[in-house]
Amino acid sequence: GIQVEQSPPDLILQEGANSTLxxxxxxSVNNLQWFHQNPWGQLINLFYIPSGTKxxxxxxxxxxxxxxxxxxxxxxxxxxxxxxxxxxxxxSYNTDKLIFGTxxxxxxFP
Amino acid sequence: NAGVTQxxxxxxxxxxxxxxxxxxxxxxxxxxxxxxQDPGMGLRLIYYSASEGTTDKGEVPNGYNVSRLNKRExxxxxxSAAPSQTSVYFCASGTGYTEAFFGQGTRLTVV
Numbered sequence: 001g002i003q004v005e006q007s008p009p010d011l012i013l014q015e016g017a018n019s020t021l022x023x024x025x026x027x028s029v030n031n032l033q034w035f036h037q038n039p040w041g042q043l044i045n046l047f048y049i050p051s052g053t054k055x056x057x058x059x060x061x062x063x064x065x066x067x068x069x070x071x072x073x074x075x076x077x078x079x080x081x082x083x084x085x086x087x088x089x090x091x092s093y094n095t096d097k098l099i100f101g102t103x104x105x106x107x108x109f110p
Numbered sequence: 111n112a113g114v115t116q117x118x119x120x121x122x123x124x125x126x127x128x129x130x131x132x133x134x135x136x137x138x139x140x141x142x143x144x145x146x147q148d149p150g151m152g153l154r155l156i157y158y159s160a161s162e163g164t165t166d167k168g169e170v171p172n173g174y175n176v177s178r179l180n181k182r183e184x185x186x187x188x189x190s191a192a193p194s195q196t197s198v199y200f201c202a203s204g205t206g207y208t209e210a211f212f213g214q215g216t217r218l219t220v221v
Contacts, residue, residue, distance in 0.1 A: 001169070031208075033209060033210065035212075041198060041214075041215055042214060042215075043200065043212040043215075045209055045211065048208060048209040086152060086153070088153075088210070097155060097158060097166075097168060098143060098155070098158075098202070098204065098210055099155065099169075100145075100152045100153040100154070100155075101152060102151070102152045103152050
């Protein structure tokens with residue numbers, strides 16, 4: 001099956017810092033999403049981004065499908081950004097299996 | 111606008127007991143999924159359903175059964191619970207080509 005690797009596994013930042021999270025995948029995909037799992041366990045949709053670039057406030061994401069990676073940028077981080085960030089992908093030939101990466105745990109301190 | 115609703119939110123079972131986790135979505139999605147998340151780990155796919163009447167195994171199907179009752183509802187059954195099934199269970203729905211949305215999760219403890 002498709003492999004999804006995220007880096008770094010852990011990230012500790014001070015409030016106001018910027019960061020880049022990476023998601024590598026081993027096969028072509030037609031669906032790629034970024035999620036934030038907050039400290040209460042809730043999964044929050046951030047981006048649906050199988051290709052291209054999107055921005056939403058302090059967050060932006062870029063997927064380069066031909067090179068099989070996606071990046072999530074967090075600027076001016078806040079303590080509320082803490083939690084685990086997951087990317088999830090589905091292979092191009094419509095397997096309907098949404099497979100998650102192992103996540104990046106982010107801690108933002110004041 | 112409820113989205114994806116899971117019941118119950120919390121459950122404690124004794125080893126060998128059975129239970130069914132319920133999931134319903136109101137977004138008219140074709141695809142529905144069940145995942146489990148163990149402490150400190152990512153989500154692993156248990157079963158998924160690409161459309162009403164079809165179900166397929168995911169990464170970790172052993173010990174579970176599912177039913178796609180209709181387009182809205184997708185249930186997960188544990189026939190004989192084991193301590194290794196202690197986990198947080200998430201249901202999700204999507205169209206397969208757009209965003210998937212997740213329920214709030216069910217925290218299951220098997221003692």
